[in-house]
Amino acid sequence: MDTPHHTTIHKTYQERxxxxxxxxxxxxxxxxxxxxxxxxxxxxxxxxxxxxxxxxTMYRQMKELTQLRQAQQFWRDIGLTVSRGVLKRVDRSFKAFFRRVKAGEKPGYPRFKPHQRYQCLELASVTAGMVKGNRIKVKGLPAIRIRPNRELPASSRLKALRIVMHGRILTVDLVYEEERKSLATVASAVGIDVGVNERMTFSDGKTVSRRMIDRSRETKLQQAIATKKKGSKRRRKTIATFARERRRNTVRNRNECHRLTTAIVRNYQKIAVEKLAIKNMSRKGGSRKRGLNRSMMEQTWGMLFQQLRYKAEWAGRQFVEVDPRYTSKTCSRCREVRKEKLAVYRVFVCPLCGHTEDRDTNAAKNILRRGWGIRNEGQVCLPFPPTLQRGWEYPAQPTRVG
Ligand SMILES: [Zn+2]
Known part of the structure; x- marks a missing residue:
């Protein structure tokens, strides 16, 4: 199962x-x-x-929008691509709703949005002229300056533009259509097992330690909010500080995931992970499992896998998700399946061949075999960070081919 090959990819540049x-x-x-x-x-x-x-239909609503624009100067001042973008968004949420109905999922009718939660302007159509150097100019909106960390691909086609306001922070998402740049092929494969003790365990024995989050500041702010009078100015200010702290933690985690997934994609040609069912995992168990659920959620494997998926496609790597059943109860050497409960929690011991291995590493090997039909004993692999620490040098990007 190869990742599909496209010659172009969509890349989002998110800028403040x-x-x-x-x-x-x-x-x-x-x-x-x-x-x-x-x-x-x-x-x-x-x-x-x-x-x-x-x-x-969206087109009938767009006709009515034209009437609205004729009647009111305010709407004429807001660019057509901005207001049409809103109708497009409504259309998209309805399409998604009907798709869910058709698929027999829980449909969830599109909901009205309170203005506090309406934070994103997505343009109906974009032109290259909207981005001039480091300035964004859209009719009806103020001039927005950006300070990109990496150069914007001036020669690529701008596909979409989103302007998002989180509290006092403005972000601009620029989506470009770019040529796919395959990385040089490397001869290594990996299976990845995820868990709570280690965030990730690789079939070659490497691990990424679990994510520990310092929530003390968040907790303090939450307590501070609780003690302040509702509707007061100080309460509102503390809420804003809290939101900023929350967002900072989110961004920190996302960046960490990016560093990690980039390293994985550079290092391995074939990548296999287990298909996640986090929804099911966390719903069962009620309060007894709440602590575990929380630490599970915080490992954000879903985000890691999503990044792996698209980065693998960009780099011409192969990524696959496999059925996770019995991966932790199968012997990676003789393939004997043990269906009873595992007595020794951290170690896998095979009753048939005596194979003894760290439980997660054993599972990762099974995932690799299930995904790519190979074992990676004796494979050569580039160095990989055991934990994510500041200052760790990631391998230089291999020269590109094609
Ligand atoms: Zn065995």
């Missing part, structure tokens, strides 16, 4: 945006208006569906 004080106020104003439009468009679709059982 800056504008004038009045500019931020304008972005907030436009967001509010767009939130209103979003909810009205949703309402209209719902009412028409209830009245005559018919759907409302």
């Amino acid at each position: 945006g800056y504008c004038s004080r009045a500019g931020y106020a304008r972005v907030r104003e436009v967001l509010r208006a767009c939130c209103w439009l979003y909810n009205r468009a949703l309402e209209q679709r719902r009412d028409i569906y209830r009245a005559c059982g018919q759907g409302m």
Whole structure:
């Protein structure tokens, strides 16, 4: 099962945006208006569906938007691509809803959004002229400056542009269509087992230690919020500080995941992981398992695998997810399956051939075999970080081919 090959990929550059004080106020104003439009468009679709059982198309709503624009100067001032973007978003959430209905999943009807949670402006269409150097100019929005850490691919095609406001922080997502750059092939394969004791265990014995998060600041802020009077200015300020701290932790984790997945993709040609079912894992058990659930959630394997998936595709690596059943109860040497409960928790001992190994490493080997049908005994592999520490040197990017 090879990862599909495309010649082009979509790459998102997420940049912090800056504008004038009045500019931020304008972005907030436009967001509010767009939130209103979003909810009205949703309402209209719902009412028409209830009245005559018919759907409302995006194009009919766009026609009505034109009328709105003719009637009100305010809407004329907001660029057409901004307001159309809202209707497109409504359309997308309905399409997703119908897809879920069709697939027999729990449908979850599209919901009205409170303005606090409407934070993203997604343009209906983009032109290359919207990005000039480090300035973003969209009609109806203030000029936004960005300071990219890496150079934007000026020769690539801009596919999408999103402007997101989180509290006081403005971010700009620039999606470019780029040529796929395959990495030089390396002769190594890996199976990865995930767990709570170690965040990841590799079939060649390496591990990435579990993620420990210092939540003391968050807890303190939460307590501070609880003691302040509702509706007071100080409470609002503390909430903003708390949100910033939360976001900082999220970004920190995301960056850590990026460093880790980049290293994995550079090091291994064939990658196998287990197919996750986190939803099921965490729902069972109730309060008894709450502590475990929490530490499981914090390992964010879903994010790691998602990054692995697309980075593997970008780099021309092979990535596969395998059925995880019995991977921790099978002997990686003789393939004997032990169905009874494992008595010694951390160590796997095979009753048939006596093979003794760390439980997670054994499982990782089984995952590798299930995914790629190989064992990686005696394979050569580039050095890999045992834990993620600051200052660790990642291997230089191999020369690109093709
Ligand atoms: Zn055995």
